[in-house]
Amino acid sequence: MIVLAIETSCDETAAAVVARDGAATGRVLSNVVLSQLAEHRPFGGVVPEIAARSHLDHLDSLVQRALDEAGLGFDALDGVAATGGPGLIGGVFVGSMTAKAIAAARGLPFLAVNHLEGHALTARLTDGLAFPYLLLLVSGGHCQLVEVAGIGRYRRLGGTVDDAVGEAFDKTAKLLDLGYPGGPAVERAARGGDPRAVKLPRPMAGKPGCDFSFSGLKTAVRQARQQLALFDDQAAADLAASFQAAVADVLADRCGHALDSFAADTGQRGPLVVAGGVAANQVLRARLRHLSASQGTRLIAPPLDLCTDNAAMIGWAALERLALGLSDPLDFAPKPRWPLESLTGAADT
Ligand code: KG4
Ligand code: ZN
Numbered sequence: 001m002i003v004l005a006i007e008t009s010c011d012e013t014a015a016a017v018v019a020r021d022g023a024a025t026g027r028v029l030s031n032v033v034l035s036q037l038a039e040h041r042p043f044g045g046v047v048p049e050i051a052a053r054s055h056l057d058h059l060d061s062l063v064q065r066a067l068d069e070a071g072l073g074f075d076a077l078d079g080v081a082a083t084g085g086p087g088l089i090g091g092v093f094v095g096s097m098t099a100k101a102i103a104a105a106r107g108l109p110f111l112a113v114n115h116l117e118g119h120a121l122t123a124r125l126t127d128g129l130a131f132p133y134l135l136l137l138v139s140g141g142h143c144q145l146v147e148v149a150g151i152g153r154y155r156r157l158g159g160t161v162d163d164a165v166g167e168a169f170d171k172t173a174k175l176l177d178l179g180y181p182g183g184p185a186v187e188r189a190a191r192g193g194d195p196r197a198v199k200l201p202r203p204m205a206g207k208p209g210c211d212f213s214f215s216g217l218k219t220a221v222r223q224a225r226q227q228l229a230l231f232d233d234q235a236a237a238d239l240a241a242s243f244q245a246a247v248a249d250v251l252a253d254r255c256g257h258a259l260d261s262f263a264a265d266t267g268q269r270g271p272l273v274v275a276g277g278v279a280a281n282q283v284l285r286a287r288l289r290h291l292s293a294s295q296g297t298r299l300i301a302p303p304l305d306l307c308t309d310n311a312a313m314i315g316w317a318a319l320e321r322l323a324l325g326l327s328d329p330l331d332f333a334p335k336p337r338w339p340l341e342s343l344t345g346a347a348d349t
Contacts, residue, residue: 001078001079001323002077003017003018003077003111003315003318003319004017004063004066004099005017005018005081005082005113005311005312005314005318006063006081006083006096006098006099007083007118007310007311007313008059008082008092008094008095009085009087009115009309010087010091010140010141011036011051012033012036012308012309013033013036013054013055013062014031014034014062014314015032016028016029016030016066016310016312016314017030017066017067017069017072017077017315018125018315020316020319020323026125026319028125030067030068030070031305031310031312032065032066032311033310034062036050036054041179041180044174044180045180046088048088048089048090049090051088051090052088052093055090056094059095060098063098063102066311074102074106075106077106078108078109079109079110079322080100080102080106080108080110081110081112081113081314081315081317081318082096083096083114083115083118084096084113084114084332085112085335085337085338086114086141086335086336086337086339087115088336089334089336092334092335092336096334099111100330103330104330109322109327110327110329110330110332111328112332114338115309115338116137116338117152117154118314119137119139119275120135120137120148120154120275121151121313121316122302122306123300124316124320125312125313126303129273129300131149131153132147132150132262133148133271133273133300134147134148134157134255134259134271134272135148135272135274135275136255136272136279137275138164138275138276139166139277140167140170140278141166141167142164143159143214144158144160145157145254145258146340147262147266148273150345152321152345153343154340154341155341156340156341157258158211158212158254158257158258159211159212160212160213161212162213162215165212165247165251165278166278168243168247169182169183170183171218171221172240173185175218175222175225176189176221176236176239177236183280183281186244187281187283189237190244192234192237193236193238193240194237195244196245197239197241197242198224198238200220200246201216201220201246202253203217204253205250209257210254210258211254212250214250217243217246217247224239224242244281244283244284248287251284251288252291255272255291256295269297270295270296271292272292272300273300274299274301275302277307279301279302279307285299288301326345
């Protein structure tokens with residue numbers, strides 16, 4: 001089975017062609033991403049209206065590129081998928097209307113894929129991972145620990161009570177004048193810094209449960225920045241490294257608790273999967289890999305281009321749903337909010 005997939009829920013316009021051969025192995029035939037970074041950079045963040053217009057301008061040619069790179073035409077497809085939410089609603093409309101139009105014109109099934117499910121199932125595309133597994137989903141808008149029991153079967157163990165972790169990276173980058181987007185800029189700056197240079201809090205660490213909080217850490221970074229007598233590149237690097245170390249400590253602590261809950265529920269300790277844009281961070285990956293090894297399990301982290309937003313993950317989630325006989329009606333309404341736990345799979349639809 002082969003699907004064309006579209007992702008337009010934030011500031012990347014993306015299209016991919018993905019195939020599924022046999023039981024569970026996936027092949028990415030093409031995966032093209034057009035970043036809108038340059039268009040949003042002057043504003044220091046994503047401007048939803050600019051994002052939607054840019055998706056509209058570029059999506060048709062990007063879909064054509066994805067098909068060309070795969071060496072396929074519309075007639076080779078078994079389905080057309082788009083992110084149906086959650087995300088910036090203007091962009092989600094552009095992507096899902098385009099996918100619906102192709103599906104209607106070609107008489108193909110349409111699939112509205114939950115963006116978070118795309119991130120959640122990527123480890124099955126890259127590593128053929130079996131259910132169940134524990135997922136740490138860390139992106140610009142989301143930060144949660146989820147038990148993944150099957151397609152459409154997700155149980156949230158905990159999540160952030162305030163900011164998402166990617167948001168904390170982006171705000172820290174702004175406070176340290178490191179530019180936009182924040183995550184990669186903080187990681188780069190931190191390479192030249194001392195992670196023990198600035199004492200920062202570890203919000204929630206040591207507390208029961210699997211929730212996160214990042215707003216206090218962000219405030220502490222602001223205060224530390226204000227108290228500096230001299231703010232130069234080294235001071236920014238030290239603060240970036242200290243912030244990143246605090247995030248690593250918090251994520252490791254919370255994942256440790258989640259592995260305990262997961263083991264109690266499922267009788268198996270892990271594996272732990274990390275997904276979402278923040279999962280691109282090498283320091284955080286190393287820390288989670290260390291935690292997993294010390295707990296007798298393994299960490300699965302997709303390659304960087306499949307961690308940040310992309311359409312291949314949407315295509316793979318669509319293939320998993322298609323294989324279960326699932327698709328969506330053409331009157332599907334795009335959803336700005338769409339929690340993972342509200343999804344259903346084959347057994348419960
Ligand atoms: O999954 P994603 O591409 O988009 C959302 O669905 O939100 O995640 C984007 C987030 C941004 O906050 C970005 O700063 C963060 O992921 N990010 C990183 C890194 N690369 C991207 N955070 C930390 N370190 C990185 N290397
Ligand atoms: Zn994402």
